[in-house]
Amino acid sequence: MKITKFKIATLLHVIVLITTCGCTKKEEEVNNLPGEYANGVFVINEGTFGSGSGSISFLDVVSDTIYNDVFQKKNGFPLGSIVQSINIIGNNGYIVVNNANKIEVVDIKNFSSIGTISGLANPRYIKSVNASKAYVTQWGSDGMTGAVKVIDLNTNTITSTISVGSGAESMLLVGNSMYVACSGGYSSDSSVYVINTTTDVVSDVLEVGANPNDLVSLDNQSIFVMCSGRWKFDYSELEAYGSLVKINASDNTFTKLFELSDLYAQPGSLTGNNGYLYFNFNGDVYKQSAASTTLDNTKIIHRDFYGLGIDPVSNKIYGADAGNFSQAGKVLRYDLSGTVIDSFTVAVSPNGFYFNTK
C-alpha cells in the first residue's frame, strides 16, 4: 500500500490531537469546613516564606476531626505570608500575618472574613486589654524597632504606638500590667517591658537575659520567662546560654532560675499546666516543676517540636512538628506523662495552638 504525503500528515495531526487532549486539569478538592469553631483547637501553620501557604487548621476535639486551611476555604483567598498567631477576643478571631503586615479579622462562628487591621510592621501577637482595646507586638520593618501597637477593637484601627525593645514578641497580662518579651528580632535584646494598660505607658523595663521569647504564669503572680540565648556573630556557637527567669509580678523583681548549658541548642515553646512548665530543648520536651529553682532535667518526650501547647480542659500536650518546614507538618497529642495518644496532619510549618475549648 502506498502511503501518501497526505496520509502521513493526517496521521501526525491525529497524534497531536490525542496527546494534547491528554493534558487534563486535576479535579478540584471539595471544600470541607466544620459546622462551628467551639470545642476545638486552632493550629497556626506559618507556611513557607512568600508562598501564601500559611493557614489555620481547626481540630474538633469532640469528633477528633481535623479541618485544614479553614480561612482560605471559607473566604476564597489566602491569609498571606507567615501566619504567626491567632487570638479570640469577644466574637472575633484575630489572625496575625507577620510578613504581610496585617491582622485578618474573622467572625469566630463561621470564620468568614470581616476586616483587616493594617498599618503594622512585622506583627507577632495580639492580646486584649479589655473589650475595646488590644495590644499588638511587632518587630518593625527593620526587624529591630520593636513596638506595641494599641488597637481600637471597635474600629480595628491603630490608635497609638508604645516603643519597646527589639523583637517585641509574646505578651502576658497580669492585673493592669502587660508584660512584653523583647526577643531581639533581627538583632538582640534582653528585656521584658512592663506597660501600664490604663495609661499605655511603659512603667518598667526588666533586663532578664538574652533574647526572652515566651511568658507563662500559672498563678497570675509569678511570671516565667524563657530566654533563648544569643549566637555569636558567626553563628558558630552560643555566646549566651538559654535560661529560665522568674519574675515576681507584685514588685517586678526577677531571678534567673537556671541556664540550659548547651553551646548549640536553644530552648523555646514554654507553656504550663497545673504547677508544671513544659518547654523544648535540644530535641526533647522537658517537664519542669514551677516550684523548682533548678533544672529538673525531666525529659518526657523525645521529639523536636516547633510549637507546644497544653489543652487546659483535657490536659493533653500538643506538639507541633514542622518537619523540614516545606511539607505538611504534624500535630501529636500526648498525655501529661509523655505517652503519645494520636496525631494529625496539618499544614506547612505549624508553630503553635489556640485552645477554644470550654
Next chain:
Amino acid sequence: MHRFKWLFLHIGLCVCVTHVFAQNKDLDTLMHIPEITIVGHNNEVVEIGSKVEQIDTLTKAMYDQQMLSDLLSAQSSVFIKNYTIGNLATPSFRGFNMNQTAILWNGLSITSPLYGGFDLSLLPNALVDDVSLQYGGATSLWGSGAIGGTIHLSNRLNFDKGGHMKASIQHGSFGSNTQGFEVLASGKHAVSQTKFFNRNNRNNFKFYNTAQKGKPLDTMEHASVDNIGLVQNISFKIKQHHILNACVWLQSNDREVPASLTSKLSEATQRDDIKRFTFSWNYEKNKNAFTLRTAYFDERLIYKDPALSLNDTSKALTTIVQAEYLKKFTECVKLFLGANYTFQKGKADNFTFDPIQENKALFGTFKLKNKKSSIISALSVRKAFVSNNENPFTASFGLELWPLHTVRLRGNVSKNYRLPTFNDLYWKQGGNPNLKPESGISEEVGLGYYKYGKVLSVQTEVVALTNQVDNWILWVPDASGIWKPMNAQYVWSRGVEFDFKTLLVHNKWKYQLGYHVQNIQTTIEKVTSADPSTLHKQMIYTPVNKMFASLGITYNYSTVQLVYNYVGERFMNMDNSLSADPYSTMDIKFNQIIYTKRFDLNAYFLINNITNVSYEIISYYPVPMSSYQMGLNITFKIKNN
C-alpha cells in the same frame, strides 16, 4: 479532490495550534533561514547520543530585544521558573532545577560559584549569536552542574564576510522600550563585532490579585527593570593557521524586586554588574587543532532593602585557563583532549571569610564512526581535582545508529556530579563544609524518523530517559531551627519526550508544524529523615507534563506563527499537599522580512497570551495577561572588497 485535501490539511493545522520547533537545521535550511552552527569548543563530540535543541536564527531574531528567559519559556521545552517578568528566572531541564543546569558562554561555564545558578532574566538575547540546549547529563564534557541539561551561548566570528550595521528598536506593553545596534566588520585578517543593548521596562501590568478578597484587578508595583549591555568581539588571523580572539561582555542591570502577593509591598532593589573577558589563541593545521583559552569573570550583586536597612554586596570572581587539543586521525577517528584550571573566589556579607576554590580537570573524548556515518560513537572522561571538596571522576558514552537512511537510534549514558556552592559550604549561619558533591547517572535512548522532501519533510523522535542523583543537597532546619544544607536526598527523574516537526511546501506557501510533549516525573526516592511524607513525591515547581505546539505559515517572506504552551500542575511543597494550577497560553507572531541589495528589514509584531489568561508560574507572583511587542531591525550590508 486534491483541493479538498489541502483544505483539510489547512484546517487540521490551524486546529492543532502547533509550533515551529527549531530543533534541526535541515528544516530551517529548507525555509531559507541562514544555516546555523553550534559554536562551542568540542562541538565535534557534544551531540553524540544526546538531545540537542537549537533556537533557529529567525526565531531568535524575534526575541533579540528580549531576555533569554522569554525566549526559552516560549520557544523551548525547558520549563522556566519565572518570578514575574523581568525578575528571577531559572531553568528546569527534565525536572531538575538551576543547580543541576550548566550554562556556558563560548564553552566556558558562567554559572555563579556563590549559588550555583544563573538568572536567565539577566541575559539579553541580542548580546549572543547562538543559543542551543543540550539535554541530560554531560559533566564529563562541561564540568560540575551539567546534570539535567546545559545551555550553550556563543558569539561567533567568521573572516572575510563583509560587514553590516544593524539597528533595532522595540516597543511593548508596560513601558517596555529597547534599543540595540550591532556593527560587524569582517575582513580577511581581522573581524570585529560590536553589540549593544539597552532596555527599560516599567512592568506596571494589570493582574487579578489572587491573594486578596474577591481577586480584584490590581496593578503590579515595584517591578521595573533596566538593562544595558555591550559585547565587543574581535579576532585576528595573525598567521595562516593562527587566530587570536578577544571578547568583552559588560552589562549592568537595575531592578526593583517585587514580593509575593502574600507579603507586604517590597522596597528591595537589586543591581547586577557583570564583566566578562575571554581571550583565546587557536592553531589549526592539517589534522591538528590546538586552542588555549583564558577567561576572567567578575560578577557583583548589590541587594538593598531600605525596610530592613539591608545593603548587601556579593561578588564572584572566576579565572579560567583551558587548553584543548583535537587530533583528527581520519574523518572517522578523532581524539579530543583538554585541561582546565578554574580559580573562583567569593565575597559576601554572609561569609565570615572570602572563600576560594581551585578546580583542575583533565578531560578527553574519543570519537569513532564508520565511513557511512551510520554508526557514530563517543567516549568522554573527566577527572577533576577540587581544592575544598572531593575529586570526582565522570564519564559518558554516546552512540548513534542509522539502520535505515531515515531512522536513527541513539543513546547516551553518563556519570555526573555537582559541587556544593560557596553558599552551601560557607554561609555564615548554617554553611556545611563537609558536604559531598551530588552524583548521579543519566541515561537516555531516542528513536527518530527523518524524511526530507521537496514537498513534505518530517522529523520526529521519541525519547525515554532516566536520571538519578544521589547526595542531593537540601537546606533543612536542625534541632535548633538553623537551616543547614545536607546531602539529604536521592532524586530520580524519568519519563518520555516526543517531538515532531513537519514542513509542507506548496508553491510560495510554507507550513511549519512543530510539537513537543513530555511526561517526566522527578521524585524523591530516599530521605534521611524518619518522615516518609516526601518519599516518591514530585520535586517542587517541576511540572510532570509540559507541552508546546505551534503552527507557522509563510508566504514569501511574510510569516505568521501561533504558539501554544501548556504547563502542568506544579507542587508548592515537598509532600505535594499544595499545588499550583496548570496553565496554558497562546501567542501569535507576525514577521515581515524585506531583502534588498543594500539593506534587510525585519519587522515583527508579537501578541503574547492572546486569550488574556490570568495565571501564575510561581504561586502569588503574577505575570501579565495579554501584552504585545513590536519591533524593527534594519541591517545595512557592507560588501567585502
